[in-house]
Amino acid sequence: MKKILFFTNIFPHYRFSIWKKLIGSNKFVFDIYFSPTNPLNIPTPDLKNLFDDQEKAKLHFLKNYWLNKKILIWQSEVLRLTAFSKFDYVMLLGEMYIISSWIACLIAKIRGKKIYMWSHGLYGNENFIKKHIRLNFLKLADVIFLYENRAKKLLVKNGFDESTLDVVYNSLDFDSHQKHYHKLKKEDNTKVKKLFKDGSLPIILFIGRVTEKKKIDLLIKAIEKLNQTNISYNLLVVGDGDNLEFYKASNQKCIDSGWLNFYGKSYDTEETGQLIYNSDLCVSPGNIGLTAIHSLSYGTPVVSHSNYSNQMPEVEAIIDGENGFLFKENDHVDLASKINEWFSKKREFNRDEIRKIVVEKYNPDNQLDIFTKRVLHEK
Secondary structure, three states: OOEEEEEOOOOOHHHHHHHHHHHOOOOOEEEEEEOOOOOOOOOOOOHHHHOOHHHHOOEEEOOEEEEOOOEEEEEOOHHHHHHHOOOOEEEEEOOOOOHHHHHHHHHHHHOOOEEEEEEOOOOOOOOHHHHHHHHHHHOOOOEEEEOOHHHHHHHHHOOOOHHHEEEOOOOOOHHHHHHHHHHHOOOOOOOHHHHOOOOOOOEEEEEOOOOHHHOHHHHHHHHHHHOOOOOOOEEEEEOOOOOHHHHHHHOHHHHHHOOEEEEEOOOOHHHHHHHHHOOOEEEEOOOOOOHHHHHHHOOOOEEEEOOHHHOOHHHHHOOEOOOEEEEOOOOHHHHHHHHHHHHHHHOOOOHHHHOHHHHHOOOHHHHHHHHHHHHHHOO
16 A cells, blocks of 8 residues: 655644544555644644554654744654655645755655645735745645645646646534534524523624634624614624633623623534534634634534635635625625625525535545545556
């Protein structure tokens, strides 16, 4: 079987499902190298209890070196392993700042080994210098696995061979979400409604880090505008962050009115799923990220802004007018209009239809299938 060495930065909790499937494949050997510690404070899975001994043998530690605890610039062991170990493909993050990855690519090419990259590709908002450095780094790869079709189009536009670009989308723990979703369909779910003065009103959900760049103030402003009309909504903010106390203090009147609830953080899978399932619409006024996949997994439609250059890849999961809406970036009036439009057209919606795109594309089984086809068809 072909052997792949995958060098990544950390093991974030949201990668657990796809990486477990990759290392458990019987079609190829997949070893992952990562740092057990990280300065990004991203939760990690329980490696000791979630993997069996055979799987643990494919998990390896290395040491990361960071610039200002934000930018990864060097990884230990990468050069030694690329130069002397036995493998068929080396897979690297498509991050141009990691100097050891540039050198590893050159070593792999000297040894005649294929280079895979797992990457965002181009965002479309890079300045001239950053764009060309990133393109030159990505050109070192024989195959690039991308999160979105837009990134693929941008790379093709910049001279990349389309046949070397595979869109693998992104995923969370789909199996767990699927099981919980079907369980929630059979339960009495009134707990979330009790968080508000009038639980009969539609519940708008924000879930994520409560920071300035998430633009929660824009969402509050939009809901406040709507609540001044004859159509009212509740707003549930789930998450923690630097701006939580500030938003609470500056929106005390809205809280006292009973339509705004700052729930706080929720890291429990079932609790979070219940909050999502019992909300009528999920809104991310800033960029959307994996929140789109999380929400759609439970059949809850999603709204976010339409400026793709300032978005994360998962925004492509939102099919405008079908499983959500896209609004004009930074425009609370348009956001309010889109929220109102959704409920005027889709007040009663089919959750199975809303989550269809996750079932078909944004799940680890589809990712594994795409990756496996590439490995097996490589010469």
